[in-house]
Amino acid sequence: MSATAVAPRPHGLRRRRLTVLLALLAAVAVAVVLSVTIGSKSVPLADAWHALTAPTGTENDIVIRSLRLPRTALGILAGLALGVAGALMQGHTRNPLADPGLLGVTQGAAFAMVSSIILLGASSLLTSIWYGLAGALVASVAVFALGMAGGRGGPTPVTLALAGTAVSALLYALTSTIVLLDEQAMDVFRFWQAGSIASRGADVAWQVLPFVLAGLVLAVANAPGLNALSLGEDVARGLGQNVSRTRAVGVAAVTLLSGAAVAACGSLAFVGLIVPHLARPLSGTDHRWLLPFSGLIGAALLLVADVVGRVVAPPGELEVGVVLALLGAPFFVALVRRRKPVRL
Amino acid sequence: MRLQAAGVKLGYGDRLIVDGLDLGIEASTVTTIIGPNGCGKSTLLRALGRLLKPQGGEVLLDGKRIDRIPTREVAKVLGVLPQAPSAPEGLTVADLVARGRHPHQTWYRQWSSDDEGAVAAALDMTGLSDLAERPLEELSGGQRQRAWISMALAQGTDLLLLDEPTTFLDLAHQVEVLELVRHLHEAAGRTVVMVLHDLNLAARYADRLVAMRAGRVVASGTPHEVLTEGLLREVFELDAKVIADPVAGTPLVVPIGPLPRD
Known part of the structure; x- marks a missing residue:
């Protein structure tokens, strides 16, 4: 009838979503505490606090400040980036099984890293991260350009997926050739490929930070347009949305976010696939909420999986990429079996 | 003309x-x-x-x-409703109709009392006020079509x-x-x-x-x-x-x- 008939809707829903947002922030905070304190050397909470606020150079201080903190920071960044990128990717393709790797970033980063080792003599994982990032960006641009070729008015989700698959396959073949021929490249590659946030150092987190921030800004700007686009291209155009521009911004955001995460941590694209499925029941179909929820769940999930990897196989550690695959795959199967993936 | x-x-x-x-x-x-x-x-x-x-x-x-x-x-x-449009699963009638306000919203002003009023009026005119919280896929074909028209009405054209x-x-x-x-x-x-x-x-x-x-x-x-x-x-x-x-x-x-x- 009057405006009051639906007035409770946005307000009640808004309060519930804000509550979820706070709960997710708390979950990330708990994950951070776990990540800082638990490991091959357990650090009591009081010592951890001591190391953060007034370090005096004790053994625990050094463990926390030079190992645990950078590792945790990178976990947050990569989890945020991959969660948001996954939700963007599934929204743009209207495909619940899409992941950020669809744009060729993973194979682009892999190829650039191994070629930098044999061509330029980049010897460590740290120096090759810049190359990996560049490779991810170039591969994604190539996929976008290929997806656009032949069609009018920008690439469609289908042409993007086809181009992404083709470019990825080509780059994978080249990468395999290189690592088979060069032992040093193989060595760097296999550690990178497993997917890990360990032994990266603080400089890596600082390296990827600007890219993740830029990607998050674009993602926020993309959310309302993506809401319109989820009703179909014609409806979105009818609502005054510039569809090609929305797609381009979305692809740029996915590229920056997943490119940065993958270059720094290896292939963890699986996070981008499952996290939106965890976030959607909490957020509904509104991307203005789905994107932040996905980011926070991604960060918490990545940190917790990393902590699990530190304790399951003492005295060694399991790479977080392996833990995620081992835990995530059965979980995803259960999710798919329990109720079919939603139609987007 | x-x-x-x-x-x-x-x-x-x-x-x-x-x-x-x-x-x-x-x-x-x-x-x-x-x-x-x-x-x-x-x-x-x-x-x-x-x-x-x-x-x-x-x-x-x-x-x-x-x-x-x-x-x-x-x-x-000008509002356009294409043939057989499809919505993501789980989208409620009220959410769909609210998306009709898209052209009136900016990044800093996502939801206003104008939007509120337009959505309520559009739901009322299409007789969907009571179904506002229902997901679209639970509606009959006729109700669903009315919901889409309601979205076009909320657009205010x-x-x-x-x-x-x-x-x-x-x-x-x-x-x-x-x-x-x-x-x-x-x-x-x-x-x-x-x-x-x-x-x-x-x-x-x-x-x-x-x-x-x-x-x-x-x-x-x-x-x-x-x-x-x-x-x-x-x-x-x-x-x-x-x-x-x-x-x-x-x-x-x-x-x-x-x-x-x-």
Whole structure:
């Protein structure tokens, strides 16, 4: 009838979503505490606090400040980036099984890293991260350009997926050739490929930070347009949305976010696939909420999986990429079996 | 003239479907485009709603070239509902209708009391206030179609283009949707252009009919002027009797059979 008939809707829903947002922030905070304190050397909470606020150079201080903190920071960044990128990717393709790797970033980063080792003599994982990032960006641009070729008015989700698959396959073949021929490249590659946030150092987190921030800004700007686009291209155009521009911004955001995460941590694209499925029941179909929820769940999930990897196989550690695959795959199967993936 | 097509050439890729067509839509009328499958009715409607860019000629909205007006400004005047639109699963009626406010929202002002009022009014007008919290997939076909129309209404435009709003609906639901269209026209003076397949319903609910065949306008005018036995033969290759609708007095098509081919 009057405006009051639906007035409770946005307000009640808004309060519930804000509550979820706070709960997710708390979950990330708990994950951070776990990540800082638990490991091959357990650090009591009081010592951890001591190391953060007034370090005096004790053994625990050094463990926390030079190992645990950078590792945790990178976990947050990569989890945020991959969660948001996954939700963007599934929204743009209207495909619940899409992941950020669809744009060729993973194979682009892999190829650039191994070629930098044999061509330029980049010897460590740290120096090759810049190359990996560049490779991810170039591969994604190539996929976008290929997806656009032949069609009018920008690439469609289908042409993007086809181009992404083709470019990825080509780059994978080249990468395999290189690592088979060069032992040093193989060595760097296999550690990178497993997917890990360990032994990266603080400089890596600082390296990827600007890219993740830029990607998050674009993602926020993309959310309302993506809401319109989820009703179909014609409806979105009818609502005054510039569809090609929305797609381009979305692809740029996915590229920056997943490119940065993958270059720094290896292939963890699986996070981008499952996290939106965890976030959607909490957020509904509104991307203005789905994107932040996905980011926070991604960060918490990545940190917790990393902590699990530190304790399951003492005295060694399991790479977080392996833990995620081992835990995530059965979980995803259960999710798919329990109720079919939603139609987007 | 609210909306005008002047010598438009329309097609997809190299295939031209409409080659030089002129059409004018008067303010505050319900115009229905009829014609056999593949004659270019939907293509024409998409061009009128700037969803399809003409390869030649121009579309004018209130006398101005529609492609020179920012698309968001067009969206404040002109609403388009494409054929058989699909929504993501779990989207509620209220959320769908709220998305009709998209052209009025900016990144810093996502939801205002104007939006609130427009959504409530649109739900009320389509009789969906009680179903506002229901997910779209739980609704009947007729209710779902009303929800989409409600979204277009929340957009707040006085010009509406509807592409086959009655597809996949049974007769009762078709009538329900068309009564809503008539109400929008009569209560608020909205200008409506729609594509319909059912000739008898088209005749009953339109002020003006436009009959198309093979990308050309064959006839346009009041239902009485357009729906003649001669036109049915020419446009639909259908042998039929046209009698007066015993309820509304509008032309009623009673098919006899396809024209014998020679």
